[in-house]
Amino acid sequence: AQSVTQPDIHITVSEGASLELRCNYSYGATPYLFWYVQSPGQGLQLLLKYFSGDTLVQGIKGFEAEFKRSQSSFNLRKPSVHWSDAAEYFCAVGPNNQGGKLIFGQGTELSVKP
Amino acid sequence: GAGVSQSPSNKVTEKGKDVELRCDPISGHTALYWYRQSLGQGLEFLIYFQGNSAPDKSGLPSDRFSAERTGGSVSTLTIQRTQQEDSAVYLCASSLVLAAKDTQYFGPGTRLTVL
Numbered sequence: 001a002q003s004v005t006q007p008d009i010h011i012t013v014s015e016g017a018s019l020e021l022r023c024n025y026s027y028g029a030t031p032y033l034f035w036y037v038q039s040p041g042q043g044l045q046l047l048l049k050y051f052s053g054d055t056l057v058q059g060i061k062g063f064e065a066e067f068k069r070s071q072s073s074f075n076l077r078k079p080s081v082h083w084s085d086a087a088e089y090f091c092a093v094g095p096n097n098q099g100g101k102l103i104f105g106q107g108t109e110l111s112v113k114p
Numbered sequence: 115g116a117g118v119s120q121s122p123s124n125k126v127t128e129k130g131k132d133v134e135l136r137c138d139p140i141s142g143h144t145a146l147y148w149y150r151q152s153l154g155q156g157l158e159f160l161i162y163f164q165g166n167s168a169p170d171k172s173g174l175p176s177d178r179f180s181a182e183r184t185g186g187s188v189s190t191l192t193i194q195r196t197q198q199e200d201s202a203v204y205l206c207a208s209s210l211v212l213a214a215k216d217t218q219y220f221g222p223g224t225r226l227t228v229l
Contacts, residue, residue, distance in 0.1 A: 032214045043118070043205065043220035051215055090157060094214035099170065100145055102218065104157035 002027045004093050006105035013081050014113045021076040021108050023091030032094035033074040034102065035065055039087040047089075050074065061085070086112045116140065118221035120206050126227045127196055135191040135224045139208030146189050147209075147218060148181060152202035160204075163189060164212040196228045 003026045013019050025031055032051050036044040048059025055067040065076045074091060091105040119138045127133050139146050148160040160173045163183040174180070178196075183189040193200055203225050207218040 036220075041222070043222045044207075045220070046217050049215075049217070096214045098214070099162050099164065099212050100147060100209055100214055100216060100218060101159045101162060101170075101173075102147075102149075103159065104149075106156045 002031070002093055002095055002103050004091050004103055004105035006089075006091055006108050008108045009106070010109045010111070012111040012113060015083050016080050019076075019078045019081045019085070019110070021089050021091075021110070023074045023076065023105060024072050025074065025091075025093050026072065027093055027095065029096070030069070032096060033065075033067060034092040034094060035059065035063070035074075035076050036090045036092060036104075037061075037087050038090065038107075044090065047076070081110075081112055083112045083114065086110055118206055118208050118219050120204075120221040120224050122224060123222065124225045124227075126229065128229050129198060130195055132192065132194045133196055133226065135193075135204050135226070137189045137191070137206030137208075137221060139187065139189070139206070140219055141187075143208035143210055143219075144186065145209045145212035145216070146183055147207040148189070148191050149205040149207065150175075150202045151205055151223070155202075157205075160191070162212065193226075196226075198228050201226055201228045 005024045034049045035047040088107045088109045090107045092102040121136045146163040166183045178194045181191045203223040205223045207220045209216040209218045
């Protein structure tokens with residue numbers, strides 16, 4: 001069965017520091033991969049997505065993610081975190097034979113220290 | 115333009131009552147999805163619609179849950195005889211077409227509390 005694991009439930013980084021959020025997936029074929037962000041009281045917003053091709057994808061708000069097939073990973077990165085990045089981040093897999101269904105990880109809550 | 119809207123934003127109900135949650139997708143989006151976000155289960159997929167049709171209802175947690183979509187637009191998620199374990203945030207999303215690649219745009223959710 002397809003699954004997504006985000007090993008870190010909560011991460012705290014200092015403002016201006018770099019960030020990496022981990023995501024591992026289990027899926028038989030090359031998956032469609034997504035990162036969403038959820039700010040308090042807000043809906044989910046798509047940061048970036050990967051389907052094929054270049055394994056380093058750029059997203060909004062200065063985020064990027066790298067697909068590594070050998071590690072079944074799709075980690076999210078940002079070189080310099082801003083206080084406004086504090087939110088919950090969700091990695092998701094979109095199986096390509098189940099309509100548009102998304103399977104989400106448990107989420108990583110990011111706190112930013114001033 | 116308008117995004118996905120959901121109503122009500124908050125709903126408190128008593129155990130055993132029925133509730134209806136509404137979703138207005140982005141105009142022109144043919145695909146609509148319902149998800150549930152709860153502390154114990156994280157974000158879980160419930161059901162999707164292609165137009166007014168829901169080909170796969172296997173994600174609905176029990177037969178107390180049902181959903182419909184009319185006119186290829188508004189969708190209603192109904193929970194009958196609510197239980198405390200139904201307490202969660204119910205999220206709706208829509209996309210232009212039904213495809214794993216297509217971006218899903220999420221609404222703000224309905225927070226359901228069952229007392």
